[in-house]
Amino acid sequence: MRIDATIGALADSTRRELLRRLADKPCRAGELAEGFTISRPAICKHTRMLGRAGLIRAKKVGRERIYELAPRGQLAVQELIRTLEEVGAFWDTALNAFKRYVEENR
Amino acid sequence: MRIDATIGALADSTRRELLRRLADKPCRAGELAEGFTISRPAICKHTRMLGRAGLIRAKKVGRERIYELAPRGQLAVQELIRTLEEVGAFWDTALNAFKRYVEENR
DNA sequence: CATATGCGTAACCCTTTGGTTACATATATT
DNA sequence: AATATATGTAACCAAAGGGTTACGCATATG
DSSP states (O other), X not given: OHHHHHHHHHSOHHHHHHHHHHHHOOEEHXXXXXXXXXXXXXXXXXXXXXXXXXXXXXXXXXXXXXXXXOTTHHHHHHHHHHXXXXXXXXXXXXXXXXXXXXXXXX | OHHHHHHHHHSOHHHHHHHHHHHHOOEEHHHHHTTXXXXXXXXXXXXXXXXXXXXXXXXXXXXXXXXXXXXXXXXXHXXXXXXXXXXXXXXXXXXXXXXXXXXXXX
């Protein structure tokens, strides 16, 4: 599923923070890693995962690598949200089933 | 974080399917495991994880255990959705930042 | 040309996840 | 009382996640 890569990528606060930073502006790899307590290679693995999920992309400029949000990523997030909204609706379904049950047995 | 337990629990299609089944009606453990290709203990571990995330709960009736959606679970899902909506909005932020940039440099 | 810089990859660790089979326990049933 | 049934737990395994340090490589810079 498409969704699983997306939810996996978003299931980590470091990666969500990386996305937040890229909302402000495209960013060099080194700059992107600043301020985190974890090492630069660790950040690199996170960006790789975000890339595999199609949420970010990178272009090489000289010896630097510039990361930015991948335009298609927004769709993936919205698709995931729709799936989770369906899940959230299960509780409504359950409530309705219960009401029906009460109705039929009074 | 609250969110991490929720997103972790929902990041698996088997667990989402279990929730979907519980939307229809509360369900015995054995019945809940029917139709899956994986073993019953595997399902049991999934239900445990859903329980730890506060999405389902169980009551013991005789030797059976009846699972059902935990009322508070819907809030957790909605909270997660709100977080993901914020993430989705990063793309809008990025687009606006780009527009501003173009505006300032023309 | 030599060296410094930016950045990804490799190799390794430990923990978590998702699965298995075998087993223990509590409750029904005969 | 003996047995069958419903179900969770234990022990184990392989793969993935999240972290580390050491290293390799391409590109700037003196």
